Amino acid sequence: MSTPLHLELPTLPGELQGLRQEVRRFVAAERVAGRLPYPVKVGLGFSPEASKRIAAQGWIGMTWPKQYGGHERSALERYVVTEELLAAGVPVGAHWISDRQSGPVLLKFGTEAQKLEWLPKIARGEVSFCIGLSEPDSGSDLASLRTSGTRTEGGWRINGTKLWTTNAHRVHCMIALIRTDKADEKNRQAGLTQVLIPLDAKGVTVRPIKSMVGLEDFNEVVFEDVFVPDAHVVGTPGNGWNQVSAELAYERSGPERWLSSFRLLAELVAALGEKPSDAAAMEIGRLLAQLMAVRQISLSIASMLEAGQTPNLEASIAKDIGTRLEQEIVRTVRNIVQAEDLLADADVPALRSLLASAQRYAPAFTIRGGTGEILRGVIARGLGLR
Ligand SMILES: Cc1cc2nc3c(=O)[nH]c(=O)nc-3n(C[C@H](O)[C@H](O)[C@H](O)COP(=O)(O)OP(=O)(O)OC[C@H]3O[C@@H](n4cnc5c(N)ncnc54)[C@H](O)[C@@H]3O)c2cc1C
Incomplete structure (x- = not known):
């Protein structure tokens, strides 16, 4: 019986050993310089300064085209770098979501202007993103989300609440999934749109939530009549569901x-x-x-x-x-x-x-x-x- 499951088991090419050693030397130097205390909590750690130093090595946006600030290296090279940084407990949280997910979404679906504006800043470790999917009554059943975008001159007015948004209190932007068209019970995934929202925009309130670990890592984010210009719509209005589905493989693997x-x-x-x-x-x-x-x-x-x-x-x-x-x-x-x-x-x-x-x-x-x-x-x- 043929199976729709495709898993080949590659081994990392030997030439990546040099890169692995490079990352290990970087980690060792960070430790010697006292910039890398051993982590005492599980989780990614969050340090914009560490992210900038990692960016200076060319390790953010590694696979992206050079014209957008990337380094045109392979996904396997990126894999080796992320594996080493994580195993050593380097605090990568400040650029993690932008590098793994938001950047690739912009690269795949964004306009040329969006790519030129945001990707080089992400690759330099200057701008960071969070993911705005879950809501108070929508987690697993994401298509039921209620944060809405209403058409207005030159853009959209956003109202609603996102929940559990990791790092929203300390990053610059969110790529949010919102409803821009009435929910259709026969096609619940239709009418959703991805928008880029700078979190210092008027009408955005970010409230940290303390987790069981005692950390304030995630947040409730409330949007009250937040204006999002057309230039900040990511991809095609109404196609948000397909776009989000495409980014899940990055998030999950x-x-x-x-x-x-x-x-x-x-x-x-x-x-x-x-x-x-x-x-x-x-x-x-x-x-x-x-x-x-x-x-x-x-x-x-x-x-x-x-x-x-x-x-x-x-x-x-x-x-x-x-x-x-x-x-x-x-x-x-x-x-x-x-x-x-x-x-x-x-x-x-x-x-x-x-x-x-x-x-x-x-x-x-x-x-x-x-x-x-x-x-x-x-x-x-x-x-x-x-
Ligand atoms: C540490 C952490 C960080 C997070 N960061 C983010 C973030 O940055 N951005 C973001 O958007 N979200 C984030 N989330 C939210 C996360 O994606 C949701 O919590 C998750 O998708 C589940 O949604 P929910 O909490 O609404 O639970 P629910 O969907 O209400 O689910 C409750 C329980 O019911 C089960 N269940 C639900 N539907 C079904 C079904 N059809 N069949 C079988 N079982 C079902 C679930 O498996 C679960 O056990 C984060 C969550 C955590 C814990």
Whole structure:
């Protein structure tokens, strides 16, 4: 039986080793300079200064055309860079969404003027974006969103509320999905439009929400009669659903979907030292084997993106397996830490605080970017099973 699932398992070409070493030298130099404290919380970390230094290496907008400030390198080169930065716990949050998602959306659907205005600033680490999809009553069922754009002279008036918007309180712009045409029960995905909204625009209120971890990472964003000029419409009015679907593969398949808790594992290995117990070594080996398998899937998707495909089915598989593995890493590390009594009197501050934050953050792994249940529905539909 033929299958609609396309996963080839590429290996990273050997010539990328040089680039990997380059990133490792950068990370080491950052540490020596005292600019890179070891992370004590799971998550990406947020530092506009670090993002500017990463940009100066040519590592933001790596695959974009040079005319838009990019560096015309391959998706696999970008993969190596992001993998190394994440594994080392470098705070990449200030440019993460712009580099991974907003930039590629503008590149694919934006006007020439939008590309020339925004992409070079993103690539220099000067401007950052957030994703405005979820709303108080619309998460999984995104087509039910109610934030509306009403036609006015020269543009649109936006009213409504976005929710859980990561980083909205500290980035410059949002690409929001809004309803610009009446909802049609027979075609609920029609009439949606993507617009670029500078978050300092009149009528925008951003309210941080404290998460269980104690962080203020995401927000409620309220739009009251916010004017968005036609020049800020991204792509074709009414085509927002298709555009958002195209960007989901970027959101769901990257190494951040299985490396969020990697530092925790690294700190555990360091704390166990060179002679871990057999039980701990076996559990760690099992997790690493699974991590390598997920990495292969994620790499395969990077190759497909490079080839211009939209592998949403494959990306859903990567996210579902990757985020469940991340949760398992947190559970397993906790079990080993308890069994080996590692926190009793050892000097392991990073392990202690990473574990504490990971335990409270872990439920979010399988919610953000689409819940596991929704992903498994996408997978079933993609395989023709529903
Ligand atoms: C840390 C974090 C960061 C986030 N950042 C952003 C962001 O930057 N921008 C943004 O737009 N959103 C963001 N989100 C929101 C996230 O995308 C939504 O929380 C997610 O899509 C789920 O939507 P919901 O919270 O409305 O839950 P609901 O859709 O209400 O779902 C509740 C539960 O019901 C289940 N469920 C719902 N429908 C079905 C169905 N048809 N079949 C089976 N089960 C179903 C879900 O799986 C879930 O378990 C973030 C969320 C988190 C946790």
